[in-house]
Amino acid sequence: MNKILLFAFFFMQTLINAQTSERNLSSEKWRFKNTKENNWLTASVPGTVHLDLMNNKIIPDPYKDENEKKVQWIENENWDYQTSFNITSKDLENQNIDLVFEGLDTFSEVYLNGILIQTTDNMFRKWTIPVKQYLKNGENILQVKFKSSLNAGKEFAKKVPFTMPESPRSFVRKAQYQFGWDWGPRLVTAGILKDVKLNFWNIARLDHVKIEQKILTKQKADLNIHAEIFATEEGKYSFSINGKSQNISLKSGLNLVSIPYQIQNPKFWQPNGWGKPNLYDLKITLKKIKKISMKNLKGSD
Incomplete structure (x- = not known):
């Protein structure tokens, strides 16, 4: 045949x-920090907090030797990401402006110019937020505040009157391999794992x-x-x-x-x-x- x-x-x-027109905010200058500290460090978007900590020489490569044990503290911490970008009066003439996160890992609060505009709880979906009313001519500040997925899972587990298998990982919409697998280390991370965009449309x-x-x-x-x-x-x-x-x-x-x-x-x-x-x-x-x-x-x- x-x-x-x-x-x-x-x-x-x-x-x-x-x-429509689109602007990628991933290429802006992003910073991150542990919420317990005031020291901002350089971040990469898309990325994860583990990679950012490695790039800033705060932690060793967790895939080498027994370094996995040395980075387990990260999963218990909360992490802030921040950038600034400029908006022109011409941009504001558009009828609609959407802020689009292709992926956020996992529990976060999104602030634009100090105003809470979105909470997230799912690593596997896209978040589209109408933001024209929150934007201003000139500099705008975008912040994403990540909460520990491990601690969030524990809070969910407390609400169930029985013990779930694989708790607290089973309570979070997050890549389960991060909690450890037979083929990989335990690296429960956080971060802006995909692109961030502004969509202008009419x-x-x-x-x-x-x-x-x-x-x-x-x-x-x-x-x-x-x-x-x-x-x-x-x-x-x-x-x-x-x-x-x-x-x-x-x-x-x-x-x-x-x-x-x-x-x-x-x-x-x-x-x-x-x-x-x-x-x-x-x-x-x-x-x-x-x-x-x-x-x-x-x-x-």
Whole structure:
């Protein structure tokens, strides 16, 4: 049988443009400290407190010798992370500004200019926080205060009238291997483990796009493009896939849309050694359709 038919998979890359702009705050100058101390040290984002302590030569490499035993004190401490960034008057003209944490490990309080804007308790999710009302023209201070996950787990365990297996690790939404495994050391860490971003957007936001493959033959690939769109204004919008536009109606709030799309004579993806791993780019844009006033269409006698 032809190898192409055996491996008729269809892989795609997606490019999304929803009339938004993004700023990565991970590259700002971050600092961290033990909450019991006033000595701020240089931090890296993304990262963990163990790596930051190693980079500042506070602790030895826990993977060497018996150094694992020397760093167990870290899991009982609370840690503060902080940075500053500038916002311009032009930035503030955007209708919406979201602060996005792709991942925080694990229990934390997020402060912007001294105001508590979010508490977190889950390492495995993204946190999106509307922050325009808290931002100011000029310098802004962002702080993330981490609480010991070990101590937080112990507090949860006290509320249960029986003993849970693997307590207190079983009470926290956190990578369980950090509490020790047969193949790795016990390093119960904390920190900003993924990127931090500011998203600026107006009218509507294209959040998620999923590509469903319905039919794939040598002649055609029939797809459904599923998208989650959050709109602040209801009305008609233009949803474009690689320049092919279709008008859709959106309500105010969350919208789920599905748009059919077809590719003629698709080139199949092939695994290593079987052929070329062909990929397709999809550029998706979303635009608000402006209403035309009828009085502007009137001609003169």
